[in-house]
Amino acid sequence: MFIGLVLTQVLILNHIQFSGFVNPYIYILFVLLLPLNTPRYAVLIFAFLMGISIDIFSNSLGIHAFATVFIGYIRPLVIRVISSREEDMSDYPGLMQNGIGWFLSYVSIMVLVHHTVLFYLEVFTFAHFFSTLMRVFFSSVFSIFAIVLSQLIVFRD
Amino acid sequence: MRGLLRYLINNHVFLLFLFLEVVSLIFVFNFNKYQSVQYLNSSNRVAASVYNYFDSVVKYFELAKDNEILAKENARLKSQHSFLQNRSDSLGSGFVQHDTNYRYIPARIINNSVNKTLNYITLNKGSSDGVKPDMGIISPTGIVGVVISVSKSYSLGFSLLNSRWGPSGKLKKSGFFGPIEWSGGDYREANLMEIPFHVHLAVGDTIVTSGHSAVFPEGLLIGTVKEFSQPEGESFYKIKIQLATDFRSIHFVDIIDNIDKEELQKLESLIENGATNN
Known part of the structure; x- marks a missing residue:
């Protein structure tokens, strides 16, 4: 899954673009779908390895690693916030296990945070604040769409 | 001491988080000093061979267009050649060719992007073909970029579409x-x-x-x-x-080697040193 996602990302999705700057990133699916009982330090290390692999292929050393480690760290927090207490959480944070509504809000929050960190670190200035914000927004929409779609295709009954 | 140890153990996740983020940031800020992290870009063997393999499949879809571009360049060079030949004939044996201090190394682009704020190109020629950092990259239609990092059989360059470099x-x-x-x-x-x-x-x-x-x-x-x-x-x-160059459709490029570059640089540094000494 690790290698599959890296290859999909760098060979196909990195070449996709609409109106110049929109670029979907679905490799973070790997971090999103780690089982909930994975130790937190392991999540961070996996996230770092994933990010650095993408970085090596796209010559953006450190940027993806930073953003991915960041969402790896806030993952338990996000899950706690969006899950109601009575709900019996499944151990696997997937689409089929927890329903479409839960999965959609989970993916949306994580993708938005990831893209915000990623794009602002990439330009490393707030000078083009709004144009970067537009990139964050549109890329996020495409990433969320691609991630949910991939889950529907892979895990249909 | 025990308190410190307990603190470290209790917060190991946060500390690991901080550590990994700091490492990432160090990578971000040191990327351009490519001596130290030279192997962590797409001219490294693993990444480049993946791109090379993928490109060897995809390039067939672009053959017709590439052919057309190369044929056009061929025609242009032919006409230029005959024109220059006529001129050198008319000038006689006294004609001295003076622009021969550039050597061209043909290469193929195996990875290229246009949609980032920092775009790079990966080429399928490396140090074993004579490619060195700071060599220019041109396409049949115009200039493309400059080589920044070289491995044995691949190289990585700044594209013109990169805010860190401009000719x-x-x-x-x-x-x-x-x-x-x-x-x-x-x-x-x-x-x-x-x-x-x-x-x-x-x-x-x-x-x-x-x-x-x-x-x-x-x-x-x-x-x-x-x-x-x-x-x-x-x-x-x-x-x-x-x-002039359409960065989305270029596949074949030439790497320009200035044979006199070392001599030029030596001369320029000599002048600079001399200026600071005075």
């Missing part, structure tokens, strides 16, 4: 020159800076390389003036240029 461009008509900058956005446009107001400009003027650096020979096509304005309170034009 020096010259207005062909008037000879005034200034840096070319790409500030992100459209991959078909860039800006020509530092052209003063008294220069006469027209839309469609040709911009070529100035030849002031050792990277490119003089007179290679960069693009044409698309639009220009005179911003108030400044002394330089704001010039938007249409790039």
Whole structure:
């Protein structure tokens, strides 16, 4: 899954673009779908390895690693916030296990945070604040769409 | 001491988080000093061979177009050749060829992007083919970029579409020159800076390389003036240029090796040192 996602990302999705700057990133699916009982330090290390692999292929050393480690760290927090207490959480944070509504809000929050960190670190200035914000927004929409779609295709009954 | 240890153990996740983020940031800020992290870019063996393999499949879809571009260049070179031959015949044996200090290494682009703020190109030629950092990259239609990092059989270069690098461009008509900058956005446009107001400009003027650096020979096509304005309170034009190279469709490029570069650099550093000594 690790290698599959890296290859999909760098060979196909990195070449996709609409109106110049929109670029979907679905490799973070790997971090999103780690089982909930994975130790937190392991999540961070996996996230770092994933990010650095993408970085090596796209010559953006450190940027993806930073953003991915960041969402790896806030993952338990996000899950706690969006899950109601009575709900019996499944151990696997997937689409089929927890329903479409839960999965959609989970993916949306994580993708938005990831893209915000990623794009602002990439330009490393707030000078083009709004144009970067537009990139964050549109890329996020495409990433969320691609991630949910991939889950529907892979895990249909 | 025990308290400190307990603190470390209790917060090991947060500390690991901090550690990994700091490592990432160090990578971000040191990427350009490529000696230390040279192997962590797409000219490394694993990444480059993946791209090379993928490209060897995909390139068949682009063959017709590539063929057309190469045929056009061939025709252009042929006409140029016959023209030059006629001229050298008429000049007789006294004619001295003076622009032979550049060597061209043909290469294929195996990875390229146009949609980032920092775009890079990966080429399938490396140090074993004689490629070195700081060599220019050109396509049949215009200039493309410059090599920054080389492995044994692959190399990585800044694309012109990279805000960290820009060549020096010259207005062909008037000879005034200034840096070319790409500030992100459209991959078909860039800006020509530092052209003063008294220069006469027209839309469609040709911009070529100035030849002031050792990277490119003089007179290679960069693009044409698309639009220009005179911003108030400044002394330089704001010039938007249409790039001659279509960065989305280039596949075959030449790497330019300036044979006299070392000599040039030695001379220039000599002058610089001399100037500081005085």
